[in-house]
Amino acid sequence: MTHFTPVASLAGGVLIGAAAVWLLAVNGRIAGVSTILHGLVVLPKNDRTWRVAFLAGLIAAGFLWQVFTPPFPAREGFGLGWAAAAGLLVGYGTRLGNGCTSGHGVCGLGRRSLRSLVAVCVFMATGMISVYIARHLLHLPS
Amino acid sequence: MKNLSAFGAGLLFGIGLWLSGMANPRKVLDFLDVTGDWDPSLVLVMGGAVAVTLSFFGPLIRQHHLEFPQAIDVRLVAGAAIFGLGWGLGGYCPGPALTALANLTAEALVFVAAMVAGGLFAKIAGIPGPGR
Numbered sequence: 517m518t519h520f521t522p523v524a525s526l527a528g529g530v531l532i533g534a535a536a537v538w539l540l541a542v543n544g545r546i547a548g549v550s551t552i553l554h555g556l557v558v559l560p561k562n563d564r565t566w567r568v569a570f571l572a573g574l575i576a577a578g579f580l581w582q583v584f585t586p587p588f589p590a591r592e593g594f595g596l597g598w599a600a601a602a603g604l605l606v607g608y609g610t611r612l613g614n615g616c617t618s619g620h621g622v623c624g625l626g627r628r629s630l631r632s633l634v635a636v637c638v639f640m641a642t643g644m645i646s647v648y649i650a651r652h653l654l655h656l657p658s
Numbered sequence: 659m660k661n662l663s664a665f666g667a668g669l670l671f672g673i674g675l676w677l678s679g680m681a682n683p684r685k686v687l688d689f690l691d692v693t694g695d696w697d698p699s700l701v702l703v704m705g706g707a708v709a710v711t712l713s714f715f716g717p718l719i720r721q722h723h724l725e726f727p728q729a730i731d732v733r734l735v736a737g738a739a740i741f742g743l744g745w746g747l748g749g750y751c752p753g754p755a756l757t758a759l760a761n762l763t764a765e766a767l768v769f770v771a772a773m774v775a776g777g778l779f780a781k782i783a784g785i786p787g788p789g790r
Contacts, residue, residue: 517695518685525699528678529706535671536707537714542663544722547671549753551788554777558787569661570668571756577672578681578760587761588682596768598747603755603769605744607776610752611785613737614727617751618671620738621704626711627719627726634730639742640690646746647690658687658749 536622539570548619549574550610593657598650613639672757678703681758683749690746733785 536547543566545552552567610616613635615624620639624632650656672681679685679699688697745751750758750769758766781787 518679518682518688518697518699520697521679521699522702525678525702526706528674528676528680529703529708530710531674531677532671532703533674533707533710535667535674536711537718538670539664539667540715540718540722543660543667544724545664546724547667549671549751549756550777553752553756553774554780555788557774557778558781565661566664569664570671573665573668573670574672574675574753574756575759576665577669577676578757580669581673581676581681582760585676588684590761590763591684591765594765596764599765599768600772602744602748602750603772604776604779605740605747606750606752606755606769607744607773607778608780609737609739609741609744609776611737611777611780611788613734613739613741614788616741616753617704617745618753622707622711623715625704625708626715628712629726631726631728631730631734635734635738638735638738639745642739642742643690643746644692646743647687648693650747651687651691651694658684 532618532622533626536618536626540623545570546619546623548615548623550606550616551614551619554607554611591658595656598656609639671753674707675754675757678706681754683754683758686751686754687746687749 539545539547552570556564556567620632620635675681680703689700748769755769
């Protein structure tokens, strides 16, 4: 199990919020990661470059972070079939519901959207149900 | 310049995900596991992020003349519900999954590929794309 990390988590959250404000202030765009990603395959070509740049920054952050910190202990025994099923649900669900933790959560709540608040409550609830089923009923390693 | 700015925003967003612990799927699952050994850290991640966006988003949205859908309908609720099921199963939502590609683990690669495929499947199924 992981431990409560209030200072790092709050500071990380503030950076995430600052990045969302930055993208809105300078680019006039909403930092909703699922919509930025799905837009690459749905929206016209002339709208792609900034999306690729944002996603490249997101991925580069992972490489940069790991220069300075040790990697997380890897999960053992989490089957790739489960990873694929989870990815399909996340990809399809975020397209259908028009957003994820960043678009509806960080940005939607930040603009006081009732629609986003509903989405956040729903995905938090089904996320908790899903973990209960996966961990406590199916006993999947995680 | 706009693209450099988007890269920088993505980089800062990603650093925030790593610092906060959200890039670690185990920590996300421990947050969602309210009947187990609950780790409340992600309340502070969301709280910190939303405190910043709440403070600055209002005038910026007016300045950029952005409009958003308002409908609270079956599609929204079903989509959020399906997303949550996948989130709880894998421990990854889209941002953390993408930045976790840097781990070069099979699970992150498979998850991201499946996430893109899920979006393509929605496109083939005729679900209208994001407006922005």
